[in-house]
Amino acid sequence: MGKLAFVFAGQGAQAVGMGKELAENFPIADKTFDEASEALGFDIKDMIWNGDSETLMITENTQPTIVTMSVAALRVLQEKGIKPDVVAGLSLGEYTAHIASGSMEFADGVRLVKKRGKYMQEEVPVGKGAMAAIIALSAEDVIACCEEASKVGICSPANFNCPGQIVVSGEVAAVDKCCELAKEKGAKRALKLPVSAPFHCAMLIGAGEKLAKELENVEVKDMQIPVITNVTADYVSSKEDIKPLLIKQVSSSVKWEETIRRMIADGVDTFVEVGPGKALSGFIKKVSRDVKVFNVEDMASLEKTLEGLNA
Template sequence: MKTAFLFSGQGAQAIGMGKELCENFKAADDVFESASEALGFDVKKMIFDGDSETLMITENTQPAILTMSTAALRVVETLGIKPDVVAGLSLGEYTAHVAAGSLQFADAVPLVKKRGKYMQEEVPIGVGGMAAVIGLAPEQVYEVCAAASEKGVAEPANFNCPGQITVAGEKAAVEYACELAKEKGARRALMLPVSAPFHCSMLKGAGEKLAKELEKITFSPLQVPLITNVTGDYVKDETEIKDLLVRQVSSSVLFQASLERMLKDGVDTFVEIGPGKALSGFVKKITKEAAVYNVEDMASFEKLKAALA
């Protein structure tokens, strides 16, 4: 068995996420306590008892998902299962670094809070947008974006799995890209309820601000191979991590390529760790052969435990 751990990105957040794991595992509860200490406010209160609007603010969402995903990781580790490779979708790449031992959780939490703040502030609300395009090939999406660019920035943002690509940029250009995608035969092309145009050149300034924060952090050698969003390939060593995390803010997320690389290298078991099952869905779109699990609550944890037994 060759196992990959995959970590959730933004969009999977929900009030109450991680509560069951905290109530049943001290290791999970300790992660939430550590996050509260690092951020200077009660993270449990915000996630377990707060409101969706507060959790949806990007600078809250990012540390919240990182905390919940790391808590779930510590629970999975109680089973004695170790990954052969790790990866995360966008924000999830930070949890992957925590899992790989290259980044300390206490450093990661305030860092992603700032990442969320910089990403949100870079483009005023209402100026940028994102859309999901279903049923077109990558080259067709590139053509659509090139044509839509006459109305502003429009760029491919996430290559998630076959036939599922997101586009980001200026709202008018992204809306036009949706029209052009439908003309090209897309099954669906719809605007997404997000507050910023993630993973496109409009966020370059946010990456530059993040670079200054990353300078303050020391990354350790990777204990587990990690595949990065920017290249869809392995990080060679810790010296290139900072540059990749800066570029990731304004680069396309090559998640399909990352999964295909894992499959090529013999990964046959994928465990999605953190809120939601989006990444499990991407794996299933690429292969029917792999075993796919997720861990976000006690029921999903017990299912993985039973499978391993």
Template structure:
């Protein structure tokens, strides 16, 4: 059916200078950065362009920074008249997907994800929880590993990114024991990650509860583009489910591989990753090498991708109004 999907990056894709090309070359992108600065009450723009690695790695900074850059790039894409048939994002990227679908307003979203980052950081004291990437085991094998290691504490699957790459999270002793068990079952690698909390596990329940309180102050509109959620790897059926889904997402496994497979089943043959980095593109290639897979993170990749989309017939002309079209060595690891 040759449908087009946009996918959006999560935390971990950030780097100094991200989004600057678009700020300097598109007035609509510049407005996004200015809106974010005003909504947050500080210069997230200068952080994106000039912030140190340490500053950009702070969860409550990283999350609004990535959402801002992604939204700025999306504005430039809109000017080329390219509209996706469906959207999805890995963890934090799901918020960008909801902005793309016009279900969440950008200014509400950028404030919300800053608080989300703060809640996630504070949910588990530093040193209590951790995460690990497991390479070379199936999803079922990873679940078995977690079950066996659970006698040592909380340990659960956090991310199912692509075939052969899963992420687990939980209490430090249990996660380290799970790594040992994974290696005994034939895992190619089982390595602890440099993260500050066990994201997407039940240990984040306090963060989920705090997020629910913030979501009560956010307006949600009907989706103009179908959104595939991490929690179920299926479409969110109506706007009333969005808040509940975002709360569950904080402490539930990210079903990224299943989300991509579902979109393929629905006829998607072209995926465009929007935002910093190319990690999602690499995941999708490992799921199905026959797909058209592109990314947009700077002007060069923007021009290259737009040209390819025009050839494929997805670009509908400049300044298209989406609102009038109806509703309808190391592998990278992403966990939030």
């Protein structure tokens, strides 16, 4: 019998109206949005369901709204009796993974990611940092391009998403240089991303330090479900490691492809992407064609997932 993994989306998956269908059909999902509103001190339902995409794109809004919607979908699956053997999340999604594992309370997590978004946004003035996706180039070549571009300014790999898709992050001139070098090395594309800050690079160390102070007020408990962290692509060994890893994660590369490979090596043959969007499902399929991949973001995807898991 193979193992089941839940994986949770990161920033960029947000969409106006996300989670509304689940909330209309499941009281537990609706209650999740109310709990988040109470924890944050504003009406998160109104922001997500009646707001606009520009408001949702502001990092300190994006992060708590995605975590809330993901937890709403998670609770529906839990209510259906579905429990994963292991969990992980891409960047922001790692907080949802900890909530799923029982190591962090939902109210604490949602407040924390709002602050995390604020600190990440404030750390680098708009226009100073950039990110770019390098398509169809090996990890070794992308790392080499970053090293060369670092002569111009900060530039490093931010996300190892899947084979042939690596995101780089840093100062604008250095990221531009990296894109130029990547194309020379044969990258199919080097696309600048529409982001408001250069995530997962050394420019965000200060944001991690501010986050550390917030984490002092949060109680973490033992994980009931194993969590694999972005920083090492390995299991978080104890609750004492949770906070240091979350602090480090802000300015470290996200080793997502390695995380998926680790899960597969440990017997995971079925993945469920819980929360908005299907980006992670796409990454997983590029890592392996031999695993089953489902997602849960609305009624249709929920029904398809439940059918697939019970087959």
